[in-house]
Amino acid sequence: MKIEVQNYKDTRSGFGDGLLEAGKRNPKVVGLTADLTGSLKMGDFAKEFPNRFFQVGIAEANMVGIAAGLANGGYIPFTGTFANFSSARIYDQIRMVVAYSNKNVKICASHAGVTLGEDGATHQTLEDIGMMKMLPNMTVLVPCDYNQTKAATIAAAEHDGPVYLRFGRPKVANFTPADEPFVIGKAQMIQEGKDVSIFACGHLVWKAIEALPILKEMGINAELINIHTIKPLDVEAVLKSVAKTGCVVTAEEHMRNGGLGDSIAQVLAMNNPKPLEMVAVDDVFGQSGTPDELLKFYHLDTPDIVEAAKRAVSRK
Amino acid sequence: MIIKIKKFKFAEENELKLYFDNIMTINELKDVASQVRRDIIRMVHGCQSGHPGGSLGATDIVTALYFDQMHIDPKHFRMDGAGEDMFFLSNGHISPMLYSILARRGYFPVTELATFRRLGTRLQGHPTPVEGLPGIRVASGSLGQGLSVAIGAAQAKKLNGDDSLVFCLMGDGEQEEGQIWEAAMYAPAKNVDNLIAIIDYNKKQIDGSTDDVMNLGNMRAKYESFGWKVYECDGNDMQEIVDNLKEARENAHQGFSQIILAHTEMGFGVDFMMGTHKWHGTPPNDEQAANALSQLKETLGDY
Numbered sequence: 001m002k003i004e005v006q007n008y009k010d011t012r013s014g015f016g017d018g019l020l021e022a023g024k025r026n027p028k029v030v031g032l033t034a035d036l037t038g039s040l041k042m043g044d045f046a047k048e049f050p051n052r053f054f055q056v057g058i059a060e061a062n063m064v065g066i067a068a069g070l071a072n073g074g075y076i077p078f079t080g081t082f083a084n085f086s087s088a089r090i091y092d093q094i095r096m097v098v099a100y101s102n103k104n105v106k107i108c109a110s111h112a113g114v115t116l117g118e119d120g121a122t123h124q125t126l127e128d129i130g131m132m133k134m135l136p137n138m139t140v141l142v143p144c145d146y147n148q149t150k151a152a153t154i155a156a157a158e159h160d161g162p163v164y165l166r167f168g169r170p171k172v173a174n175f176t177p178a179d180e181p182f183v184i185g186k187a188q189m190i191q192e193g194k195d196v197s198i199f200a201c202g203h204l205v206w207k208a209i210e211a212l213p214i215l216k217e218m219g220i221n222a223e224l225i226n227i228h229t230i231k232p233l234d235v236e237a238v239l240k241s242v243a244k245t246g247c248v249v250t251a252e253e254h255m256r257n258g259g260l261g262d263s264i265a266q267v268l269a270m271n272n273p274k275p276l277e278m279v280a281v282d283d284v285f286g287q288s289g290t291p292d293e294l295l296k297f298y299h300l301d302t303p304d305i306v307e308a309a310k311r312a313v314s315r316k
Numbered sequence: 317m318i319i320k321i322k323k324f325k326f327a328e329e330n331e332l333k334l335y336f337d338n339i340m341t342i343n344e345l346k347d348v349a350s351q352v353r354r355d356i357i358r359m360v361h362g363c364q365s366g367h368p369g370g371s372l373g374a375t376d377i378v379t380a381l382y383f384d385q386m387h388i389d390p391k392h393f394r395m396d397g398a399g400e401d402m403f404f405l406s407n408g409h410i411s412p413m414l415y416s417i418l419a420r421r422g423y424f425p426v427t428e429l430a431t432f433r434r435l436g437t438r439l440q441g442h443p444t445p446v447e448g449l450p451g452i453r454v455a456s457g458s459l460g461q462g463l464s465v466a467i468g469a470a471q472a473k474k475l476n477g478d479d480s481l482v483f484c485l486m487g488d489g490e491q492e493e494g495q496i497w498e499a500a501m502y503a504p505a506k507n508v509d510n511l512i513a514i515i516d517y518n519k520k521q522i523d524g525s526t527d528d529v530m531n532l533g534n535m536r537a538k539y540e541s542f543g544w545k546v547y548e549c550d551g552n553d554m555q556e557i558v559d560n561l562k563e564a565r566e567n568a569h570q571g572f573s574q575i576i577l578a579h580t581e582m583g584f585g586v587d588f589m590m591g592t593h594k595w596h597g598t599p600p601n602d603e604q605a606a607n608a609l610s611q612l613k614e615t616l617g618d619y
Binding site: 063 | 454
């Protein structure tokens with residue numbers, strides 16, 4: 001893939017624009033929010049399709065229930081609120097009326113991870129990927145930039161079944177091609193290499209891209225694969241890459257327990273055990289700070305990926 | 317008995333238009349309810365688990381809905397409920413009652429009631445659409461969620477220009493769940509007027525009376541203050557139930573949400589199961605089951 005930064009945009013705007021586009025393509029697409037229309041960038045959809053937009057107020061549990069009812073009636077509801085309130089707060093509701101009941105609800109979770117920033121740990125969910133991937137029937141998407149989040153939103157609308165779509169708050173490099181369709185369950189090759197496989201998702205894909213030239217200078221030819229679909233995991237792509245490189249780094253803005261690295265570790269342990277280093281949050285809550293400060297503090301930054309790759313290669 | 321043959325025919329052949337014309341007499345509805353109560357006892361006794369008390373208490377309400385008031389097409393069950401009335405059971409633990417009524421109404425063979433709660437059954441302990449049981453649209457059992465789903469289904473009907481109605485039965489103990497009040501606030505605020513909620517108001521829950529566990533206070537005043545039109549009736553008096561449902565039907569589509577507080581008796585129809593919360597989730601033994609069945613007329617033939 002040719003990596004070219006087109007601009008700097010927030011992934012939540014990718015969601016908002018994707019939702020508008022999905023709404024234009026399919027009249028069954030409806031939106032719901034729990035008092036966060038602006039934060040989730042759902043305003044354009046609400047303006048374009050006022051009859052298909054439901055302001056539920058600060059009542060996330062009710063929102064998910066209503067979404068399940070709308071889905072039962074043949075609609076494709078997209079619920080929008082912060083990631084923490086899209087997951088932990090309403091886990092049982094999602095489990096029972098969405099996942100277990102297999103309703104076509106798209107749970108759209110913004111401001112995920114520490115890059116939410118100054119609001120602090122109460123809002124910085126680092127557990128949601130784990131919770132969501134444990135639910136049968138649930139598809140878990142973590143796109144990496146504006147373009148990909150927009151495409152993922154459109155793909156979620158076309159996918160029949162529950163989806164958890166995770167994205168973030170800050171403006172980040174927008175580098176994936178605008179016209180690239182999002183294929184659920186198909187890992188995205190960013191750069192081929194032979195010495196170490198880096199599997200990253202979300203904001204940390206860009207951090208991993210920044211690590212590539214640094215590693216190259218050190219003589220490490222890294223392969224970078226964007227795992228934008230945590231579930232169903234592209235096991236074939238993972239194993240193929242690992243067979244070639246022989247060691248692995250995972251990078252995610254999430255707790256180590258239950259995250260992408262956990263999923264990859266399971267695949268490795270069961271199929272082809274190889275050295276694995278995880279760039280993730282190590283069993284602690286976040287705190288207030290700027291996104292960049294927090295990525296550094298929690299060792300989720302480019303130098304951390306570089307160090308992890310060095311450790312992985314040395315363990316081969 | 318004439319009614320026995322006639323109702324079996326309904327269950328087997330689904331003569332839908334007869335119900336649309338609302339021809340069932342109160343006594344016929346009572347006969348159906350009696351058979352449903354027999355089914356409940358036999359199902360719960362058969363697998364030695366389940367919730368007989370609430371099931372018996374709510375039988376009359378749901379019998380009136382499915383055999384008289386709702387416009388439905390059991391033989392052609394549609395998950396989306398397009399063009400027909402829909403029912404959501406929020407307090408899913410009273411599943412034996414719903415399963416019996418669905419079977420007796422023709423959604424699936426009555427013989428399947430014998431599989432209740434057994435490995436591989438479509439009649440799971442709590443209702444779920446996962447096993448493909450006709451008549452079930454969403455899982456329930458984790459309390460407090462049904463009203464929200466029913467609201468969503470009602471909103472979908474509005475978007476579709478579908479004039480049919482959505483009904484939702486909740487427990488009274490379930491009113492202690494916070495999500496109920498999120499939904500209770502939403503429906504009147506958003507003019508959800510194609511929804512009729514019903515509370516199975518038996519004033520009992522697992523740990524005892526609702527007064528002791530969590531005093532529900534004045535439920536009428538609570539719902540009225542949230543903006544609902546509130547009805548109250550004896551939920552074990554078939555005539556009162558039918559009258560209230562009919563009135564609520566007629567008042568639908570007028571810009572306000574409606575709820576019926578149906579005062580019921582847990583265990584209704586079986587003397588030793590009434591007046592106590594003991595039978596909330598306890599199955600009868602052989603002797604108790606025989607005693608219970610001796611009090612309930614077999615009207616449609618046991619499964």
